[in-house]
Amino acid sequence: xxxxTKSSTPGAPTIVDVARAAGVSKGLVxxxxxxxxxxxxxxxxxxxxxxxxxxxxxxxxxxTLSTQTTYALGLVLRRDARIVAxxxxxxxxxxxxxxxxxxxxxxxxxxxxxxxxxxxxxxxxLAADRRVDGVFLNDLRHGDDRVALLAELGMPGVLIxxxxxxxxxxxxxxxxxxxxxxxxxxxxxxxHRELAYVAGDPALQHARTRRRAFEEAVAARGxxxxxxxxxxxxxxxxxxxxxxxxxxxxRPTAVLYANDPMAVAGLGALQxxxxxxxxxxxxxxxxxxxxxxxTWPALTTVRSxxxxxxxxxxxxxxxxxxxxxxxxxxxxxxxxxxxxxxGPAPALRQAQGT
Amino acid sequence: xxxxTKSSTPGAPTIVDVARAAGVSKGLVxxxxxxxxxxxxxxxxxxxxxxxxxxxxxxxxxxTLSTQTTYALGLVLRRDARIVAxxxxxxxxxxxxxxxxxxxxxxxxxxxxxxxxxxxxxxxxLAADRRVDGVFLNDLRHGDDRVALLAELGMPGVLIxxxxxxxxxxxxxxxxxxxxxxxxxxxxxxxHRELAYVAGDPALQHARTRRRAFEEAVAARGxxxxxxxxxxxxxxxxxxxxxxxxxxxxRPTAVLYANDPMAVAGLGALQxxxxxxxxxxxxxxxxxxxxxxxTWPALTTVRSxxxxxxxxxxxxxxxxxxxxxxxxxxxxxxxxxxxxxxGPAPALRQAQGT
DNA sequence: CTGAAAGCGCTTACAG
DNA sequence: CTGAAAGCGCTTACAG
Numbered sequence: 001x002x003x004x005t006k007s008s009t010p011g012a013p014t015i016v017d018v019a020r021a022a023g024v025s026k027g028l029v030x031x032x033x034x035x036x037x038x039x040x041x042x043x044x045x046x047x048x049x050x051x052x053x054x055x056x057x058x059x060x061x062x063x064t065l066s067t068q069t070t071y072a073l074g075l076v077l078r079r080d081a082r083i084v085a086x087x088x089x090x091x092x093x094x095x096x097x098x099x100x101x102x103x104x105x106x107x108x109x110x111x112x113x114x115x116x117x118x119x120x121x122x123x124x125x126l127a128a129d130r131r132v133d134g135v136f137l138n139d140l141r142h143g144d145d146r147v148a149l150l151a152e153l154g155m156p157g158v159l160i161x162x163x164x165x166x167x168x169x170x171x172x173x174x175x176x177x178x179x180x181x182x183x184x185x186x187x188x189x190x191x192h193r194e195l196a197y198v199a200g201d202p203a204l205q206h207a208r209t210r211r212r213a214f215e216e217a218v219a220a221r222g223x224x225x226x227x228x229x230x231x232x233x234x235x236x237x238x239x240x241x242x243x244x245x246x247x248x249x250x251r252p253t254a255v256l257y258a259n260d261p262m263a264v265a266g267l268g269a270l271q272x273x274x275x276x277x278x279x280x281x282x283x284x285x286x287x288x289x290x291x292x293x294x295t296w297p298a299l300t301t302v303r304s305x306x307x308x309x310x311x312x313x314x315x316x317x318x319x320x321x322x323x324x325x326x327x328x329x330x331x332x333x334x335x336x337x338x339x340x341x342x343g344p345a346p347a348l349r350q351a352q353g354t
Numbered sequence: 355x356x357x358x359t360k361s362s363t364p365g366a367p368t369i370v371d372v373a374r375a376a377g378v379s380k381g382l383v384x385x386x387x388x389x390x391x392x393x394x395x396x397x398x399x400x401x402x403x404x405x406x407x408x409x410x411x412x413x414x415x416x417x418t419l420s421t422q423t424t425y426a427l428g429l430v431l432r433r434d435a436r437i438v439a440x441x442x443x444x445x446x447x448x449x450x451x452x453x454x455x456x457x458x459x460x461x462x463x464x465x466x467x468x469x470x471x472x473x474x475x476x477x478x479x480l481a482a483d484r485r486v487d488g489v490f491l492n493d494l495r496h497g498d499d500r501v502a503l504l505a506e507l508g509m510p511g512v513l514i515x516x517x518x519x520x521x522x523x524x525x526x527x528x529x530x531x532x533x534x535x536x537x538x539x540x541x542x543x544x545x546h547r548e549l550a551y552v553a554g555d556p557a558l559q560h561a562r563t564r565r566r567a568f569e570e571a572v573a574a575r576g577x578x579x580x581x582x583x584x585x586x587x588x589x590x591x592x593x594x595x596x597x598x599x600x601x602x603x604x605r606p607t608a609v610l611y612a613n614d615p616m617a618v619a620g621l622g623a624l625q626x627x628x629x630x631x632x633x634x635x636x637x638x639x640x641x642x643x644x645x646x647x648x649t650w651p652a653l654t655t656v657r658s659x660x661x662x663x664x665x666x667x668x669x670x671x672x673x674x675x676x677x678x679x680x681x682x683x684x685x686x687x688x689x690x691x692x693x694x695x696x697g698p699a700p701a702l703r704q705a706q707g708t
Numbered sequence: 709c710t711g712a713a714a715g716c717g718c719t720t721a722c723a724g
Numbered sequence: 725c726t727g728a729a730a731g732c733g734c735t736t737a738c739a740g
Contacts, residue, residue: 012482014733025711030735040709060483061424062733065415065716072463072485086442086644098466102476107485109426110464112452122456129414131426131461235648264648271650290440294589294618295649296625368717379727384719394725416717419732 013054022050033058064130073101073317074132076111078119078139086235086261088289089306093160096310097136104318120149127153133321136160136313137169140205158317158326160309161206170326172313176206176286177213179302179334180256183284184217186300186336187254191345192282194226196252198241198262200233207233210258210286226252231262238262242269253345254282260289263299267341278343288337297340304334367408376404387412418484427455427671428486430465432473432493440589440615442643443660447514450664451490458672474503481507487675490514490667491523494559512671512680514663515560524680526667530560530640531567533656533688534610537638538571540654540690541608545699546636548580550606552595552616554587561587564612564640580606585616592616596623607699608636614643617653621695632697642691651694658688 019026024047032039032047039047050056064070075097077090097108109132111122123146126132134156137146140163147167150157159171187195197214200207211228218225227248231237238257242265245252255270257263263285267277275281277297285292288303312329319326373380378401386393386401393401404410418424429451431444451462463486465476477500480486488510491500494517501521504511513525541549551568554561565582572579581602585591592611596619599606609624611617617639621631629635631651639646642657666683673680 015735016733026733027712027735028710031710034735036736038709043709057482059419059733060485061415061419062716063735065419065718065733066735068716070415087445088440091441091445094464095466098464102465102467102472105479105483107480107483108464110448110452110462111456112449113456118456125459126461128411129459129461131414235644239648261645264645268648268650268652290589291615291618291645294593294622296622298622369719370717380718381720381728382726385726388719390720392725397725413717416732417719419717419734420719422732 012059013056015056015058017054018047018051018056021054022047068130069133069321070130071105072107072109072132073097073314073321074109074111074126074135075138076113076119076122076126076135078113078115087233087259088261088291089259089287092306093138093310093313096307096312097314098310099307100311100314100318106318119146123149123153123155127155134158134317136317141203142205142208144205156317156320158313158320160313162209163205170316170320170328172309172316172329172331174304174309174331175333176210176302176304177333179286179304179336180210180213181217181220182336183256183300183302184214184221186338187256187282187284187342187345188221188223190254190282190343192254193223193345194250194252194254195223196227196245196255197225197229198238198245198255198257198266199228199230200258200262202230204233207258214256226250231258233259233262235261235265238265239269242266243273246270246273246275252281254284254342256284256286258286260285260287260292260299260301263301263341264291264295267295267299278341280346282342282345284342286334288334292337292339295341300336300338300340300342302334303337305331308332366413367410369410369412371408372401372405372410375408376401422484423487423675424484425459426461426463426486427451427668427675428463428465428480428489429492430467430473430476430480430489432467432469441587442614442645443641446660447492447664447667450661450666451668452664453661454665454668454672460672477503477507477509481509488512488671490671495557496559496562498559510671510674512667512674514667516563517559524670524674524682526663526670526683526685528658528663528685529687530564530656530658531687533640533658533690534564534567535571535574536690537610537654537656538568538575540692541610541636541638541696541699542575542577544608544636544697546608547577547699548604548606548608549577550581550599550609551579551583552592552599552609552611552620553582553584554612554616556584558587561612568610580604585612587613587616589615589619592619593623596620597627600624600627600629606635608638608696610638610640612640614639614641614646614653614655617655617695618645618649621649621653632695634700636696636699638696640688642688646691646693649695654690654692654694654696656688657691659685662686 015026015029019029029047032044113119113122137157138160140161157169159169162173199211229241231241285299285301288301292299292301316326369380369383373383383401386398467473467476491511492514494515513523516527553565583595585595639653639655642655646653646655670680
């Protein structure tokens with residue numbers, strides 16, 4: 001390497017190049033471009049122009065070292081590769097996050113981990129290496145210990161969904177319940193009396209919320225659930241649960257699933273068993289994914305908006321990291337979208353009753 | 355803030371704390387922990403022990419500032435949110451990348467962008483801000499200008515797939531063709547003579563490769579494709595293309611799709627039109643996603659391994675960034691997995707011939 | 709309103 | 725084999 005005279009290198013210009021060009025000290029350049037007080041308008045303009053001319057961008061690493069902020073946000077996904085692949089929620093959610101980060105010069109750091117220990121390690125090393133200024137707390141679990149973990153690490157975080165012990169963290173919430181309730185009423189109005197629910201992983205807060213909404217809505221119609229089956233949110237789980245429902249003492253005339261992938265798998269399982277949908281059994285999904293439009297019959301489903309959710313979460317986390325606090329955000333609730341997979345309860349079943 | 359005496363703060367320990375504890379200079383600590391020559395074994399051990407005792411981890415930002423490496427890799431996804439959500443390839447691919455990065459203290463920086471300009475901006479700012487040490491070049495396009503862009507930016511990159519003008523970049527390749535060829539033979543062996551292909555976005559290299567493999571395999575069996583339709587790889591595109599095939603002069607007895615989401619949508623479109631699968635029309639997907647197992651009938655598909663692909667790509671990019679070069683990698687080729695969506699050609703059609 | 713200096717926490721020639 | 729110093733490129737009190 002040749003001896004490099006400071007700032008005369010062919011590489012990217014630095015703050016001292018700008019200072020020299022503007023005829024000021026580099027400290028002043030920093031104040032000027034960061035809109036801090038203590039710089040005359042004339043000087044500020046001169047500095048700005050010099051920076052522009054030289055095409056200078058402040059070096060992010062250097063800035064990070066002195067300000068202790070990284071201009072990056074973190075998302076940790078805990079689930080095995082196959083499940084990640086099948087669930088359309090996260091890609092859309094991440095696209096929503098990106099839609100706001102990209103306009104702010106911020107960046108998303110992603111970790112995909114397989115189990116609980118790896119998840120904790122991931123949060124710890126994001127913190128230890130100061131990789132990110134804050135994290136999204138997604139897939140909230142009942143009694144989630146990540147709230148305490150973040151507190152220990154001194155890391156800002158935003159809750160994606162509602163938590164029973166929020167621990168002072170702001171939450172960005174999309175209420176699932178109205179959609180579930182609407183689905184139950186839709187089916188009850190169609191004459192169904194035997195409704196079954198294929199729930200998600202009971203460790204997950206939103207799985208419990210949806211399940212409870214189902215149970216309460218059914219009760220509100222004076223009915224009792226024919227069956228409720230917990231699963232792991234996977235297609236395989238949805239198929240297995242559906243098979244179990246078909247073997248049950250009382251066969252449901254309608255099945256609601258806690259997400260679209262399970263509903264699709266359930267639809268397949270019903271058809272495989274020779275059950276006609278919706279003639280014999282109606283099917284309802286959850287998430288309103290593109291997939292739901294393209295099955296046959298198309299799925300009645302409950303539409304949330306993962307992209308909006310991601311965008312709102314990113315805005316909230318950004319506010320939190322810069323001001324130290326942020327208000328909760330309540331998004332438009334999930335709503336029912338009806339399609340061909342639901343229809344009148346079969347007359348036969350209606351006649352035979354319970 | 356209280357006046358902070360250097361390194362006596364309650365915060366994380368720094369290299370000078372370790373140096374003091376070990377009774378050496380901080381430069382020596384650096385040499386010792388980074389396994390550089392010029393440190394006696396005894397001293398190295400002493401330094402190591404001190405570091406361990408204090409629980410010291412070198413500050414990543416500081417290290418980045420002096421070494422000019424960020425220990426992060428970048429992936430830019432260009433596609434709108436809905437398509438990202440429906441395509442199971444990327445989540446699995448990213449999980450594969452993570453499986454190697456997480457063991458190396460590396461991290462994945464993700465950008466999701468909507469169009470070509472945003473994509474270029476994304477690569478440029480990853481480079482300008484030195485966010486990453488290298489990037490994955492995915493969704494390779496015919497005459498892809500990102501190869502030139504990376505050269506301009508001086509940014510290492512790895513090709514995900516084969517490119518006609520690799521530009522000196524290492525490639526990690528999974529050959530799609532054997533799977534497509536096997537699918538064609540499978541159908542031809544079942545007596546099909548009227549094969550149609552629903553291709554992906556013709557701007558994408560792998561869409562072209564798969565399409566060509568189909569055409570060549572059909573020709574090899576002495577047949578002519580009944581139809582070949584280009585799409586955009588979306589479910590909507592698959593449904594539309596399928597509807598068009600049904601209205602064509604000659605109806606195919608088998609349709610191959612360039613990915614599973616399109617095949618699922620195609621299956622739905624066929625069933626919606628009252629066409630029985632596989633009795634009247636056989637259907638073949640591509641990707642071997644979980645989705646394919648759960649439709650009814652389950653899809654015959656061509657299985658690739660996105661997770662392996664991601665892991666191999668990460669290893670290659672890591673090698674490239676650290677040594678300056680890396681060999682191409684050829685993964686196990688895609689292979690056919692048969693299921694219920696393919697069956698013998700309908701006798702009726704066989705009789706009436708072309 | 710402005711300059712000169714110290715500091716963020718590392719790495720890396722350069723002397724001994 | 726080891727120490728003292730300069731440097732990475734910023735930001736931020738502290739004096740004037």
